[in-house]
Amino acid sequence: MTTYAVIDFETTGLxxxxxxxxxxxxxxxxxxxxxxxxxxxxMNAGVRVPYDIQQFTGITNEMVRQAPPVATVMSEVAAFVGPCPIVCHNAAFDRKFWAHEAELLGRPTQNAFVCSLLLARRLFPQAPNHKLATLVHALGLPNSGTFHRALADAECTAHLLINLNQAICERFGLTDVAPELLLALQKASKHQLDRCVGAYVAGH
Structure with a gap:
């Protein structure tokens, strides 16, 4: 059984x-x-947190000053994640920061990245929009009510991943969803999902 690592960054910018x-x-x-x-x-990367970001996340410069160095935290989380496929809501954002910090550590990442945002767009096209908070509400997913903090958002995304996997199994009659299938589905259009799953099943 595959273990997925669902990650979320809070950052000083885009x-x-x-x-x-x-x-x-x-x-x-x-x-x-x-x-x-x-x-x-x-974590403390020695970079000032802009005021608008402090308002958005609740993370202040004082909190960051008292935090462990970024290299320590990223080394710990990289060891925690290991080779697991990484899942993020809007993976294009988090992947940039993961890759950049891994490069600074001299440990280029080899992890596959799955985007729950792209998957939700394909599997839940009827949702009002595909922001994490909207999907949590629309699907009735557990949440702590504290969006834009890393653990709360990662836990919500983890519940979304579980829901997405269940939806794929129910829709296509599967008993398990491999990372390779998620990677293929996020690249397919919502009209190509049946063909995408059929090609995956035929190849496995």
């Missing part, structure tokens, strides 16, 4: 290419439809 660095990370391990472990930590 892209490491423009100098943004992480302020917090959480990783939640999901196996066999259940959350089995988690990791969370603030």
């Amino acid at each position: 892209s490491p290419a423009h100098g943004a660095r992480p302020t917090e990370i959480a990783a939640v391990l999901v196996r066999d439809g259940e959350i089995v472990d988690h990791y969370q930590s603030l």
Whole structure:
């Protein structure tokens, strides 16, 4: 049974290419439809947290100053995640920060990245939109009510992943969903899902 690592970053900006660095990370391990472990930590990258980001996340410069160094936290979370496929809601965002920090540590990442946002767009096209908070409400998923903090968002995304896997199994008559199938489905259009699953099943 595959173990997925669902991760979420809080950061000082939108892209490491423009100098943004992480302020917090959480990783939640999901196996066999259940959350089995988690990791969370603030971190200090020596970069000021802009006021608008402080208002958005609740993470202040004082909190970051008292946090462990970014290299320590990223080393710990990389060991915690190991080779697991990584799942994020809007993986294009989190993947940039994961790859950048891994490169700074001299440990280029080999993890596959699954995007729950892309999968939700394909499998739940009727949702009002595909923001994490909207999907949590629309699907009745568990949540702590504290969006835009890493652990709360990672736990919500973990429950979304479990829901997505269940929806795929029910819709296509599968007993399990492999990471390779999720990776294929997130690249397919919502009109190509049956063909995508059929090709995957035929090849396995």
